[in-house]
């Protein structure tokens with residue numbers, strides 16, 4: 125009897141894994157389906173973005189990052205590129221996960237399935253796209269900076285895992301939330317715009333440092349205390365993710381352990397909260413759809 | 414071990430019906446709380462059992478809670494109260510082809526849909542040909558499904574669902590879509606499943622399908638269970654449910670259009686005199702007196718003897734016996750039915766009668782519990798049995814030196 129139960133349980137686990145695989149494949153396959161260039165778009169899109177932002181901020185505004193620590197690369201467009209594709213993964217992953225229950229509502233109303241696989245497949249599919257993008261950027265960095273990139277490139281694996289957990293946790297909360305409050309999407313859109321600038325995608329830390337210095341010099345205060353602009357900037361987990369990826373891909377270095385510790389806490393925290401909200405509300409969402 | 418595929422115990426399900434449905438943070442903040450809502454009872458204290466291997470029908474008007482009940486069984490909705498147990502692999506076909514992605518090809522969608530319904534890729538590899546074949550979409554299998562006609566869409570979805578080889582299948586009005594060839598194909602597939610001992614729970618508005626296709630049925634009305642029983646009985650009750658049941662002063666219930674009514678039901682002994690108590694082995698005659706108020710074409714009479722649990726012990730029906738007069742003219746009349754005996758266990762029974770125009774969903778009259786009779790114990794009576802079978806102990810042998818060969 126117990127053996128049979130055990131077999132059934134492991135059977136349902138392989139079924140769930142299989143479902144997740146198929147849902148992810150569906151996302152990946154359908155993304156650029158019926159376009160002449162097909163999957164090439166997943167490379168063209170970020171490269172075009174890098175070129176545009178590189179010209180606007182690097183050439184016109186003259187933004188300048190520090191040279192890569194070990195790589196010696198000194199190219200704003202590449203430094204920016206790491207940030208843009210990573211931001212694309214985090215922002216896009218959360219957005220897709222957020223909308224997953226809504227976009228699959230036809231399915232949810234008609235079929236019983238482990239619902240967590242829906243946002244999970246969205247995050248996985250985005251993760252696959254991101255992997256190809258970041259590898260393209262890494263290859264360019266390797267060509268310019270030397271083979272030493274290979275020494276630390278494996279750090280991408282734990283980083284990717286943490287990022288996916290972070291995205292999934294937040295995405296789960298929002299996916300449940302949006303079922304009850306449909307305008308959550310618009311609030312999130314505004315928040316996203318703030319974070320686009322607050323995460324230092326094209327703003328090097330030195331620029332924020334300079335801004336902090338001029339704030340301090342000007343004697344500006346908020347509620348009687350000095351404005352902790354730089355501290356806030358660095359506390360942002362998205363900034364920390366971007367920094368960690370830049371360390372590996374642009375600097376050929378290990379991320380600082382403080383950043384890794386902070387990211388681990390953020391990711392686990394997001395996942396725990398996400399799973400808690402999910403398990404609390406998932407049974408009730410169908411009737412609200 | 415019980416042999417029920419589904420057990421539904423005291424299940425209630427409420428939905429929130431919002432007066433002014435707001436689903437926005439803005440409105441919530443402005444009004445200081447979620448919108449007011451009322452509880453709407455979609456299911457109220459429903460209990461039923463679906464025995465393994467049977468085809469079970471759910472009947473009811475639009476909005477009576479049939480789909481809600483199926484969704485609760487399928488685990489899509491969670492009942493507020495009560496419990497539901499199911500046994501075996503289940504496939505819910507509440508809508509075939511849900512989860513198809515329009516941009517993907519038929520083949521890719523088969524894998525995706527199969528995975529959603531719980532099949533592994535290897536299992537689908539094995540069954541792919543059979544799935545495509547059953548759906549009859551070979552030529553289009555590598556086209557994106559957005560180019561499929563809606564019938565092809567349904568065929569492919571149905572084909573995938575049926576190939577999961579479920580022990581228990583929940584089907585919600587799927588039979589209503591598709592052309593007649595496809596419907597016939599579906600029905601014969603269901604018959605096949607039934608022969609393999611699979612359980613099917615089906616919702617349909619087609620009384621004909623229900624009557625022939627289902628073994629048992631349940632009737633829901635405004636979320637409450639009206640009756641459960643053999644499909645024919647429940648379909649009759651449901652079909653005639655527009656007609657109110659009239660309680661008669663002398664005992665009994667009448668339901669029907671009133672085009673004709675039974676004025677009296679009697680049971681006669683061998684001497685031709687009416688009585689209300691009989692031995693289980695004596696011949697009897699049932700006499701139905703009626704008054705036809707209107708002309709009735711091809712009247713179908715039936716009579717039944719039911720026990721105290723409303724179980725049909727015996728039933729005779731004009732269609733089955735191919736005994737259908739051409740016409741019943743207005744006026745009084747009488748019909749006698751010869752019965753060799755009523756070989757049932759002792760106890761209280763009722764003789765019921767029904768009359769309807771052939772093919773009419775509503776009976777002219779359906780008279781129940783108006784003619785009580787009693788059956789005595791016969792000589793060869795035994796407790797705890799339903800029927801009276803003349804039988805006796807015989808031929809005890811002892812002291813044999815070896816088992817009899």
Ligand SMILES: Nc1ncnc2c1ncn2[C@@H]1O[C@H](COP(=O)(O)OP(=O)(O)OP(=O)(O)O)[C@@H](O)[C@H]1O
Pocket residue numbers: 410411412428429430453455473474475476477478479480481482
């Ligand atoms: N998510 C929901 N929110 C609010 N009310 C609902 C919801 N789902 C169903 N209902 C209500 O529950 C009742 C039962 O619906 P259900 O779909 O079970 O009916 P049905 O018997 O399947 O009807 P039909 O024959 O039309 O298919 C209906 O009045 C419907 O409006």
Ligand SMILES: [Mg+2]
Pocket residue numbers: 479480481585
């Ligand atoms: Mg329905």
